[in-house]
Amino acid sequence: xxxxxxxxxxxxxxxxxxxxEYDDWFLRRGRYDRGPEANADWFAEIALVRAALDAFHPExxxxxxxxxxxxxxxxxxGSARTITAVDAVAEVxxxxxxxxxxxxxxxxxxxxxxxxxxxLYDTVFFGFWLSHVPPTLFEAFxxxxxxxxxxGGRAFFVDxxxxxxxxxxxxxxxxxxxxxxVRRLNDGSEFRIVKVFYRxxxxxxxxxxxxxxxxxxxxxHYFIYGEGDWNTR
Ligand SMILES: C[S@@+](CC[C@H](N)C(=O)[O-])C[C@H]1O[C@@H](n2cnc3c(N)ncnc32)[C@H](O)[C@@H]1O
Numbered sequence: 001x002x003x004x005x006x007x008x009x010x011x012x013x014x015x016x017x018x019x020x021e022y023d024d025w026f027l028r029r030g031r032y033d034r035g036p037e038a039n040a041d042w043f044a045e046i047a048l049v050r051a052a053l054d055a056f057h058p059e060x061x062x063x064x065x066x067x068x069x070x071x072x073x074x075x076x077x078g079s080a081r082t083i084t085a086v087d088a089v090a091e092v093x094x095x096x097x098x099x100x101x102x103x104x105x106x107x108x109x110x111x112x113x114x115x116x117x118x119x120l121y122d123t124v125f126f127g128f129w130l131s132h133v134p135p136t137l138f139e140a141f142x143x144x145x146x147x148x149x150x151x152g153g154r155a156f157f158v159d160x161x162x163x164x165x166x167x168x169x170x171x172x173x174x175x176x177x178x179x180x181x182v183r184r185l186n187d188g189s190e191f192r193i194v195k196v197f198y199r200x201x202x203x204x205x206x207x208x209x210x211x212x213x214x215x216x217x218x219x220x221h222y223f224i225y226g227e228g229d230w231n232t233r
Contacts, residue, residue, distance in 0.1 A: 004134055007194055010191050011132060011191075012088045012089060014185075014191035014193050015068075015089045016091055016092075017185055017191075019069070019089060019091035019092045021186050022068065022069050022095075023071065026046075026071050030186065031168035031186070032168050032169075041220070042222055045221060046223070048219050049219065052217070053225075056154070058123040059123065060121070060150075061082045061083075061123075062076055062080045062084070062121060063084050063086070063117065063123070063125070064084070064086065064125045064127075065112055065125070066127070066128075066132070068087060068092055068096065068127070069092055069095040070097075070100045071127065072127040076125060077100060077102055077105070081122075082104050083105045084105075084119070084121070085108070087109065088110065090109055112129075112144075116144065116147075117144065117148035120148065120149065121148050121149060121153060123155070125155070125156050126155075127157070128159055130196075131197065131198070132195065132196075134179070135179065138206075143210075154228065155212075155230070156226070157225065158223055160195075160197065160224070161218060161224050162197040167181075168184065170184055171183060171184060176197050179194065200217055200218050200226070203216055204226070207228060212229065212230055213228060213229045
């Protein structure tokens with residue numbers, strides 16, 4: 001197994017072990033609690049992204065990549081006809097099922113670096129996944145997203161900006177260009193995973209060269225988010 005394969009395997013192992021404590025990050029609990037002011041900024045910025053997602057109006061048949069515990073599956077459900085929610089980790093899919101409780105959602109357990117879309121979708125959504133795609137697989141990943149869209153279909157994503165207060169108090173973000181970070185769980189175990197930070201302008205320029213028409217924005221501190229149409233369909 002080469003270095004990248006073992007990093008991607010460790011990434012899956014990390015999310016398997018992290019499943020029961022995953023939501024602490026999003027809800028700013030435990031090691032992710034950065035105090036009232038920073039937490040308030042965090043939740044205000046999540047509200048900005050949620051408002052942008054509402055304005056984007058995700059609808060029809062939605063493909064959610066790396067769906068996790070359902071923090072975004074739940075809000076997507078309101079306007080969806082169906083959701084196909086893909087994730088590599090069974091434990092995470094089970095938590096999603098418990099949170100969302102909907103027969104509109106079809107769950108698929110699959111490794112996204114090998115999986116190919118089995119249908120065409122109106123919307124593809126991925127939250128906090130792009131940063132876990134290694135740069136060498138960036139183009140193939142966006143090609144897969146484009147191949148999943150019906151003509152006129154659109155993609156929406158949200159991810160992390162390089163902001164030290166976004167992660168746990170005992171994590172170091174390291175060099176923004178390193179491409180990987182070490183993450184620790186509540187029991188002290190450590191995993192190295194892929195983490196690529198993008199700036200809106202650079203990401204938009206790269207996506208344009210791949211045939212996308214992107215609209216990408218950043219919140220004041222924590223998030224990068226955006227949408228895109230794929231021109232080549
Ligand atoms: C940062 S979490 C994002 C979860 C969710 N989208 C959210 O925003 O809360 C990354 C997710 O990717 C999943 N994952 C990791 N490696 C994967 C792979 N190779 N294929 C599919 N899913 C993977 C993990 O299980 C985890 O649920």
